Amino acid sequence: MIEYRTLRIALLGAGSVGSQVAALLLEHGDELAARAGARLTLTGIAVRDLDAPRDTALPPELLTTDARELILGADIVIELMGGLEPAREYVLLALGSGADVITGNKALLATHGPELFELAEQVGAQLYYEAAVGGAIPIIRPLRDSLAGDRVKRILGIVNGTTNFVLDRMDSAGEDFATALATATALGYAEADPSGDIDGYDAAQKAAILASLAFHTRVPVEAVHREGISGITAEDVEGARKAGYVVKLLAICERLTDPATGTDGVSARVYPALVPREHPLAAVRGANNAVFVEAEAAGSLMFYGAGAGGIETASAVLGDLVSAARRHVAGGPGVAESTSGGLPVLGIGQVTTQYRVTLTVLDKPGVLAGIASAFSEHGVSVEAVEQSIGTAGGAADEGTASLVIGTHRAPEAALAATVAALSDTEAVVAVRSVLRIEGE
Numbered sequence: 001m002i003e004y005r006t007l008r009i010a011l012l013g014a015g016s017v018g019s020q021v022a023a024l025l026l027e028h029g030d031e032l033a034a035r036a037g038a039r040l041t042l043t044g045i046a047v048r049d050l051d052a053p054r055d056t057a058l059p060p061e062l063l064t065t066d067a068r069e070l071i072l073g074a075d076i077v078i079e080l081m082g083g084l085e086p087a088r089e090y091v092l093l094a095l096g097s098g099a100d101v102i103t104g105n106k107a108l109l110a111t112h113g114p115e116l117f118e119l120a121e122q123v124g125a126q127l128y129y130e131a132a133v134g135g136a137i138p139i140i141r142p143l144r145d146s147l148a149g150d151r152v153k154r155i156l157g158i159v160n161g162t163t164n165f166v167l168d169r170m171d172s173a174g175e176d177f178a179t180a181l182a183t184a185t186a187l188g189y190a191e192a193d194p195s196g197d198i199d200g201y202d203a204a205q206k207a208a209i210l211a212s213l214a215f216h217t218r219v220p221v222e223a224v225h226r227e228g229i230s231g232i233t234a235e236d237v238e239g240a241r242k243a244g245y246v247v248k249l250l251a252i253c254e255r256l257t258d259p260a261t262g263t264d265g266v267s268a269r270v271y272p273a274l275v276p277r278e279h280p281l282a283a284v285r286g287a288n289n290a291v292f293v294e295a296e297a298a299g300s301l302m303f304y305g306a307g308a309g310g311i312e313t314a315s316a317v318l319g320d321l322v323s324a325a326r327r328h329v330a331g332g333p334g335v336a337e338s339t340s341g342g343l344p345v346l347g348i349g350q351v352t353t354q355y356r357v358t359l360t361v362l363d364k365p366g367v368l369a370g371i372a373s374a375f376s377e378h379g380v381s382v383e384a385v386e387q388s389i390g391t392a393g394g395a396a397d398e399g400t401a402s403l404v405i406g407t408h409r410a411p412e413a414a415l416a417a418t419v420a421a422l423s424d425t426e427a428v429v430a431v432r433s434v435l436r437i438e439g440e
């Protein structure tokens, strides 16, 4: 039998993901040792409540409420508690003691990433976080390693399962937003307080992580433009379907040129967008996630699968654990955070997008010309106009018409100014919906 050296593994958290990580580590220890080249000994599991029910049966003697002592006796620390504090304090303690850290905590990375990466680099340790974006889907390692020799141009990600489930129900079952959210809650996809998912905070944290990696540039979560899905109506989804689109909450990370200065920058943004039905992301159903990457040399790549779930996410954590163990065995410092790109993060106003605007307008001569001039005055070129008369088109009253205007790509600031001007136009009864088109 091969004699492996032993690495001491401390696990912080035994919830949905942590309990599965512990169970798999205990069950597959020999197999993982052979792959890692080291025996991985779980020395303890820090929890809040020793008596809380667990998803899997864990040896009670491993549970402890003394996270600090556990951390200080470990070679590798796996943080699966969630939240900012004490997760940040514990990760800093672990790195400071020279341990490698594995985390699935996107909130922690998006908020305190620079502090954690800097300490890891100072002490020669490494921070692994494959589970932080897309659950089971390998996307961190592909961006950090596999695509390190390429130039990523754009990422379109469905990175939040709850919102994808809700939008998919609205699209496939014709439910309105409230009903679809209630379905998501009843089936256990949405949390009791779903605002972190619905309002796009979770996706914005993931966008910050993906953009930082893809563009070798620090992108703080505060710089991510964020819009949620609570304003999406059944009419938006139905109109999109008829026009050949599906509404998806996208995390978009893009390398672009600032139209004002002509210099390169990056954009990270989250909003519900119209995706053409033939785009691979349109086929991502239910609570699944997918990240569509466009790179200069590699072309288009899509990473797809379960974006959450205890055992699925545990797979990503254990992959990181094997990587961390191999590094310990091989020796040498960890791979530092890559920030060599140093690109400025551009605001939403500097992004170029396409809009699809739905209006209720007065049905009388000259209205269409007035509306067209609102677009041209702001330098926005109209691509297509669809009109339907009266209530059949979804407009409120007789004497009105429903207008759907699709634009060519234009600076977001110009599009926003056009919509503001339309709202102030007498002939416009209501701006019913403004949605961006992505993926064309």
Ligand code: NDP
Pocket: 012, 013, 014, 015, 016, 017, 018, 046, 047, 048, 049, 050, 052, 067, 079, 080, 081, 082, 083, 085, 086, 104, 105, 106, 107, 131, 132, 135, 307, 308, 309, 310, 313
């Ligand atoms: P849970 O809420 O299910 O579990 C959290 C665990 O951490 C619990 O065991 C809890 O202890 C423990 N804990 C919390 N605070 C402390 C503390 N102060 N001291 C000691 N232990 C503490 O979380 P999840 O497993 O769902 O998520 C863990 C991490 O993984 C999060 O960062 C999450 O964002 C990320 N993640 C989760 C996914 C998922 O599908 N669930 C998918 C991808 C990432 P106790 O049980 O005693 O209360």
Ligand code: HSE
Pocket: 135, 159, 160, 161, 162, 163, 189, 197, 202, 307, 308
């Ligand atoms: N709340 C997240 C989602 C879990 O719905 O995708 C995974 O981060």
